[in-house]
Amino acid sequence: MLRAAWRNLLARKLRLLLSTFAIVLGVGFVAGTSVFTATLGNSFDAIVDASVGEVVVRPQTDGDPQGGGFDARTLSGDLVDKLAAADGAVRADGNLAVEGVFVVDPDGQVVGGQGPPGIGLNFNEAPNAAGEVPGSLSGGRAPEGPDEIALDVGTAERAGYSIGDSVPLVTASTRSQLETELVGTYEFSAGLNGATLTFFGTDAMQKIFFDGNDVYTDIWVTGAEGTSPEELRDTVAAGLPADVEALTGDDVAQEQKDAIGQVLQFINIFLYVFVVVALVVGSFLIVNTFSILVAQRARELALLRALGASRRQVRRLVLLEAFVIALVGSTIGIGVGFGIAGGIKAIFGAIGLDLSESPLVFTATTLLWSYGVGIGVTMVAAYLPARRAAKVAPVEALRDGVAMPETTIRRRLIVGIALTALGAGTIAAGLIGEGGRAALLVGIGILAVLLGVALSSPVIGRPLLALLRVVYRRTFGTIGQLSADNALRNPRRTAATASALMIGLALVATMSVLGQSSKASIDKIIATNFAADLVVSNAIGQPFSPSIADDVAAVNGVQQVAPFRYAPGTVEGREDFIAATDPDAFADMITLNLRDGSLGDFTGGTALVEEQRADDEGIAVGDTLTLRLPKGEQDVDVAGIYEQNPAVGVPYLFTLDEFVSGGLRPQDNFVFVSLAAGATFETVEADVDEAVAGIPLVSVKDQAAYAEEQRAPIDQLLYIIYALLALAIVIAVLGIVNTLALSVIERTREVGLLRAIGMQRCQLRRMVRLESVAIAVLGAVLGVVMGVIFGVVLQQAIADQGIEVLQIPWLQLAVFVVVAALVGVLAAVLPARRAARLDVLTAIGTE
């Protein structure tokens, strides 16, 4: 039996190649994603591990490190000497770290700043938890003087600065611009993932960022040989002030890894969605291929049965073949996965997450997943055809025209409808719920609906193909009619083939409906809620120096400015992202409708609450909220309840006073600007532009430009999604090639007949091509229809979360269908050539 299986595999190389390719692509994506996420995780782990001391002393966080870059608290310089003298300690080093320090290149552009942080540090040689200095100078000397800096090598290279050059910096501190001299380059022991490191002398840094106070953001304590980090921590902790804590480096590292892991999880989930899509689409191809392989060999299998093979043996034969194909496909797929991982790395590199210093990581998990998924999916996909193969009666071997026993379409339809209904229910359940679990439910529901529709598509697709037949007949005459008839001939196979494209396009269409709606919503939100004349902001919301607001306010013709900042905070015991603004100027900038209370009462020490949150928590005007920020708790009175407003986007709006007194760094995310009566818009805009010209981190926009800037990331996201879904399309094309190749083989005699009675080669090619286009268009139309439905449902469900406008990009959707038709033409090239090359006589003579 083993030898029979092996022979069969070799005898059908082309078909084999196609089905193997489906597995290779599917597994390639699994392996690629797995390798990439491992690489990503490892690179951050390496950074974190290198950047913690043996024992870290820092302001008390209550195990809530969320405030990282927002925390303005510091430790007194005296503490360093005290800690160095502690029992078991060899040395203690005071560290300074601030975020939002970026280099401006000679062209006036910010280097990096598209996501990865810009960190300012004091230069010291403190050993980390591993007992090593985490990095060293690779050129020049350490910065000392007030204007001297060292840069990490990567940033210096990207910016094009060498030692001795003067380097302009922008910072998020009160000193928004610095003019410095590059005196050294620094090599970090791990990769930096695109981050910028700028080193200052300790004194210089205290002067620039901490008003000249002798303070540190944290202190690393290094123990003597034989002292464990835990012992050292306990010794050190005993002598600390009340609001200061000591942790082992391992604990801090773990805490940071967890925090990073939460962010990375989004990327991973995002990537794994595509893995699922690739696998589902790939499974269709695999099932189809095996059905075809089995159908072609029905007679041969019947002969085996006639010769005495049991049903079980026949089934095993088919499954064994599947196993071998799966093994080979998965192995190649893992190799391909590395290429895909490299591709994803490049894509992420292009949007700022530079992983060029992190080699791809290969783990046992990757291996397990890849083989598990590749072999599992293939075996499941091959099981149904294998079972069907075993049902071939031995007597069939002696008959002409063996037909595989097929389950009725009716049963399929019932299962399909049931699955669709189940999926719809799951989506509904997900939409009612909240959080990650709800999103997962929606995802699973969508998948179930797609599979249900795919199962029912032999029936659903019929009227569509019949319509296409009429169009074809009108346009292409008999050739067109024959093509459509051929597509209708085996509705199950046509539908299964089209399903791959359907799933891919359904997701693409869903995303483009949501994307288009988001963009339209942004326009509407900005048009209805923004009263400000100008906005100063950064494209990705990087915080910037509060001095910018002052600079802008000083411009002639500017009436008021309202800084707007976001930070994490805990309100009434619940962690949230909250916002703060200048209560006096703010009312002129954002149109906020109050359900209760008055904007006039919104002053220092008060807050506004969004109505949904107020209802959920039972908050009313006059209540007192407990706000906890890094420095501790404070009481804030509720001045008003506002109607849900996407321009604010957070449930609580405080005043700048609470943020500053709460120990948050003074950093703005937006500065809204209103013009004085009688001021000329163009003049003022030009002057404001001039005022922030030295800080390329931010730009000045009018409403239209601001809307444009807010829309841009959506387009970027859509492009990435389209690029990833192109993979599903590739698999779909392979499916069409496969099906057509089989159809041509099956219809060899018919092809011979048509050629004999006078059909030209080019007409035959056109016939195959049109059949291919019919399959592709069927898949595309079903997919686009499904996508629009999903898009509309999702938009309605999240309408109150900022996507309130529904806009369907009809033109774009039409383009998708046209592209699908072209894909059909492409897929038909080889099968059509094969059909046209058939020798007429051989074809007629084929049994």
Added chain:
Amino acid sequence: MAQDTTAVVQTESRHGGGAAASARNLTKVYGSGQTEVRALDDVSVDFWRGQFTAVMGRSGSGKSTLMHCMAALDTATSGTVQVGDTDLAGLSDKKLTALRRDQVGFVFQAFNLVPTLTAHENITLPLSIAGRKADQDWYDTVITAVGLGDRLGHKPTELSGGQQQRVACARALMSRPAIVFADEPTGNLDSAASDEVLGFLRRSVEEFDQTIVMVTHDPTSAAWTDRVIFLADGTVVDELLDPTADAVLEKMRA
């Protein structure tokens, strides 16, 4: 009666219409060297206009190869073939295909019809492939003759074997070809259905002056024709005019 195996069979058409198709010194060789097979060896033959000719011979005698070469389905190794006024030598695949479509009609033993098309659509298929409309009068005439009036809207699977072959015959006649080649058209049929098909072919010769060449190994079928040509080992070995089944059988035994 020509007994010389290499001689040209020169029986005149009773209608005096000249040759609808002819071959001169036609040779077809498959393979080369040790495996060389001469399927046709210097065959010269004329199929006269308005005549019903049967080509007979044992399996491997070359009768099918002769038909394929003369019907522009296969190309000769040497020698010439003329169909109507056209010399097939050196024609491109495109021209040969057009010639089959316009000048030649085909009836095969089995699988004559496109299963997705109705009988009517099958009959007009060569015309619609060429982008032409059927001549309604001619269509009606053929349909009446073939006797399929009420079955035209049916798909091939809904027709009996005899009906399918008659549809194929009607299709072969539709483009008024110079010559119709029928390859064992009754091979899969019972005797009643055979008679219907052969009767129709006979009538098209009588009534429409159609030229028909039929490859067969059944003497009873051959008896419906005007003339029988016998092939053996790739050459024409004998000829019989106005054959009867017995006469054919006798020749075959000889």
